[in-house]
Amino acid sequence: MTHPLPILxxxxxxxxxxxxxxxxxxxxxxxxxxxxxxxxxxNQLTGYGIVVGLAGTGDDNLEYATLAMRGVTNxxxxxxxxxxxxxxxxxxxxxxxxxxxxxxxPGQRLDVTVSALGRAKSLxxxxxxxxxxxxxxxxIYAMAxxxxxxxxxxxxxADGSSTVVNIPSVGRIAAGATxxxxxxxxxxxxxYLMFNLADADLTTAMRVADAINSQFGYAIAVAxxxxxxxxxxxxxxxxxxxxxxxxxxxxxxxxEAAAKVIVNARTGTVVINGAVRIGPAAVSHGKLTVKxxxxxxxxxxxxxxxxxxxxxxxxxxxxEEETNPAFEIRKGANLSEIVETINAIGASPSDLAAILEALxxxxxxxxxxVIL
Numbered sequence: 001m002t003h004p005l006p007i008l009x010x011x012x013x014x015x016x017x018x019x020x021x022x023x024x025x026x027x028x029x030x031x032x033x034x035x036x037x038x039x040x041x042x043n044q045l046t047g048y049g050i051v052v053g054l055a056g057t058g059d060d061n062l063e064y065a066t067l068a069m070r071g072v073t074n075x076x077x078x079x080x081x082x083x084x085x086x087x088x089x090x091x092x093x094x095x096x097x098x099x100x101x102x103x104x105x106p107g108q109r110l111d112v113t114v115s116a117l118g119r120a121k122s123l124x125x126x127x128x129x130x131x132x133x134x135x136x137x138x139x140i141y142a143m144a145x146x147x148x149x150x151x152x153x154x155x156x157x158a159d160g161s162s163t164v165v166n167i168p169s170v171g172r173i174a175a176g177a178t179x180x181x182x183x184x185x186x187x188x189x190x191x192y193l194m195f196n197l198a199d200a201d202l203t204t205a206m207r208v209a210d211a212i213n214s215q216f217g218y219a220i221a222v223a224x225x226x227x228x229x230x231x232x233x234x235x236x237x238x239x240x241x242x243x244x245x246x247x248x249x250x251x252x253x254x255x256e257a258a259a260k261v262i263v264n265a266r267t268g269t270v271v272i273n274g275a276v277r278i279g280p281a282a283v284s285h286g287k288l289t290v291k292x293x294x295x296x297x298x299x300x301x302x303x304x305x306x307x308x309x310x311x312x313x314x315x316x317x318x319x320e321e322e323t324n325p326a327f328e329i330r331k332g333a334n335l336s337e338i339v340e341t342i343n344a345i346g347a348s349p350s351d352l353a354a355i356l357e358a359l360x361x362x363x364x365x366x367x368x369x370v371i372l
Contacts, residue, residue, distance in 0.1 A: 031208055032248035038194035039185035040102040045141055047096045049131030051114065057122040058092035092120035096144050098133055098177050105182050109175035112144045122168035124150040133177055144177035193231040200226040203255035211252045259367035261356055268349035281364035
């Protein structure tokens with residue numbers, strides 16, 4: 001049996017690392033790590049195609065695969081006779097997805113993900129036939145084709161037994177698509193650049209604008225709201241690129257995050273950030289444990305009594321209630337004191353979640369409580 005002391009020591013060490021990280025002073029971060037310029041974003045592409053060359057692990061009678069196979073053969077001037085079903089087990093209908101990076105140009109390559117649409121068991125060894133990738137506007141932005149790399153494996157026996165490792169019905173093609181059309185970002189024509197923060201915060205937006213103005217020596221940046229910072233832009237594209245590169249590498253100390261407590265009720269995970277404060281409160285939390293132990297007894301009849309053997313049920317009930325004393329949390333307790341109190345009472349994650357919810361209801365928890 002594992003002794004609980006090493007486990008407790010490891011838990012204390014983990015909490016110590018959390019405390020050390022929370023006590024570190026705020027560090028300056030590059031502006032490029034806080035957000036991105038408007039228009040410079042990725043675009044999702046998707047398409048429908050057919051994978052061939054499978055070793056009997058494809059679709060058996062999916063109508064979509066039948067139509068796709070007819071479309072492939074029609075490209076080469078081959079018309080299949082009526083009543084012929086080309087969707088054999090060596091082909092599968094698939095959905096293909098990719099992400100078009102910002103400022104991507106025609107001729108560049110993209111990685112694509114290929115996912116089975118029907119009942120195909122595995123795409124291992126398959127080849128994606130040339131198919132278009134469409135954007136949200138319905139336009140073709142790339143063409144995909146190539147051999148799949150599948151990390152999963154599925155094996156089945158004649159008696160119905162089967163073993164599956166990872167997901168064999170999804171594969172990837174490295175550099176499997178060629179970009180055919182570029183996305184117009186429009187940032188070359190606008191009289192200003194817009195920088196959008198990843199997390200809305202008025203203080204951080206003001207600090208970004210102030211840092212940009214300080215770097216360039218005059219007021220070119222204005223915080224529009226908690227997310228956007230508007231920057232006056234030069235006329236030529238080359239000057240804009242130089243300005244954007246310079247802005248991205250400016251160091252800014254972001255504002256401290258709002259106080260939050262995240263509770264994942266499914267996994268029992270509780271995360272408390274360093275801005276959380278707890279008002280004065282007294283907490284008592286106990287556990288009630290009920291144990292039921294069954295001890296059935298076999299009863300034999302007396303000799304020559306013509307009785308029957310019977311089983312007599314015997315249950316033993318025991319109720320245990322822990323009498324944990326109440327503990328006090330002083331006014332304005334910070335993260336280190338909260339963790340120290342948690343360790344002292346030995347509260348489990350589920351107990352901690354219950355305590356934090358009760359503190360929030362009592363008005364002592366000065367933070368937003370988020371239940372996932």
